[in-house]
Amino acid sequence: MPKRLQDWIAHSKNMVFFGGAGVSTESGIPDFRSQAGRELALRQYGYPPEELLSHRFFAARPEIFFAYLADHLLHPQALPNAAHRALARLEREGRLSAVVTQNIDGLHQKAGSRNVFELHGSCERHYCIACGARYGLDWLLTRLGAPGVRHIPRCVCGGIVRPDVVLYQEPLDPDTLAGAAQAVEQADLLLVGGTSLAVYPAAGLLSHRTGGLILINRTATPYDAQADLVIHDSIGEVLGRAVP
């Protein structure tokens, strides 16, 4: 078996990448689930992120939900990093069939990736909960007001326009999940990066794996012992070096 990441990638004909928050933090997007993210949410709004981003909270306190969204979850200036670029290039070269991501920032698509399974949806897309009309991020940004005077975005029909992301208490989209599982099953190599694999549905997805497993994360994960190669380092630096 190859010992180096470059050799694994060179020998693979059909890779799939599965990524978490660590892929986005290297583009300057803070992880709202991290300890610092939790403390900030509690200090500023009095609730932890999993409460602020729950379906129940969205329905009951939309003014606080949208203030949190606008101030801490939308990052329109963020740019793809070396990890996003390397993955887009592998797909262009026909060696990577899919990216599966837990992130909601759309940076894989901005880097040029096409087949992206967004398990938790995307802040690039928004829709009216009354009539279903669709809106983009640029539209939303003009409706959210300014820090301190945030507004609830409203459709022309009067309905609230919400992000097309999976809130806590909401199910993942079954088609997206099934597509991601199938891609993982068919891959000869699963590259996992920027995730501690603690968040649902990471474990379920990994169980579909039939090929090699490479883990790239700054800290250890519960799956390190099962992996063919483990690299505890920055996902952007590692992929940037392996796919120059």
Ligand code: ZN
């Ligand atoms: Zn509407």
